[in-house]
Amino acid sequence: MNIKKLKKMSSIAxxxxxxxxxxxxxxxxxxxxxxxxxxxxxxxxxxxxVSSSKISSFYLKKYNIKIFDSREIDNIEIYIDGTDEINDNMQMIKGGGGALTGEKILAGMSKTFVCIADFTKKVSILGKNNPVPIEIISISYSFVKKKIIELGGYPVLRKNFFTDYNNIIIDVYNLFLKDPVKIEKKINNIPGVVTVGIFSIRKADVALISHKNKIEEIKK
Structure with a gap:
């Protein structure tokens, strides 16, 4: 299985x-x-x-692609992004790279959200293979950790990592998302949480899933 080839297939699509x-x-x-x-x-x-992160901006500049400041843009016609996991309802876990806040803002600004991924990212229940990232203000760490444990999750501080906005991330394991919308709302309402990497309220409109010999195109 050539993952690099699969990523290229969905990107071209x-x-x-x-x-x-x-x-x-x-x-x-x-x-x-x-x-x-x-x-x-x-x-x-x-x-x-419009870029969601410093690392993406680095590659966009490398290829001389013009970057607009999001503060100058009212809306985005198409938002294109990958995912850590995606279920049959087009809901996702994102933020493995730590850019979940920027990603969620741009997804919210967009008319159409196109998710590009390979077939290994498809799951029946979110949280099965990947932790749920949560960006938080550092002073809230102990409080947020306690609240996440009450929800049944196992939070782990992402070591030596700060987001583009100088916040920290906790990765939450064992948080199987049978009701992603409910959990997303609960976590977002915890004081100190900037955002959570559950994309179930603003989910993908289109998913382009690459398989060995084909692209599976899913629309909600």
Whole structure:
């Protein structure tokens, strides 16, 4: 199984969703880096992009793709991002790379959210294979940790890591999400939480899932 090839397949498939003179939202992660490499081939077709993270901005600059400040943009027509896990309802866990806050903002700004992934990211229940990342203000660590344990999760501080906004991340294990919307709302309401990497309220509109010999296109 060639994961690199699968990432390229879904990245190429996403290009058809790009419209002329549009401004794209760009997520973060290894699949997105693969997409950016494909995007450079059609960069003259678009006005530019809004980036979700410093690392994505680094690659966009590397390929001379124009970056807009999100504060200058009211909405985004298409947002393209990868995922850590995605279920049959197009709900996701994201934030393994630590850019969940920027990703959630751009997803919320977008008219259409296109998720690009390989078939290994599909799960029946979110949280089965990956922890749920939560970006928090550092002073709230003990309090948030206690509240997450009360929800049945096992929180672990992501060591030596700070987000683009100088916050910390806890990765929550054993938080199987049979009702992702309910848990997303509960965690977001804990004081000190910036955002949680559950994308169930603003979920994907389109998922492009690469398999060995085909692209599975799912629309909600």
């Amino acid at each position: 996403a290009l058809k969703y790009i419209t002329k003179d549009s401004i794209l939202g760009i997520g973060t992660g290894s699949t997105v880096i693969t997409f950016i490499k494909q995007l450079k081939k059609v960069s003259n077709f678009i006005r530019g992009v």
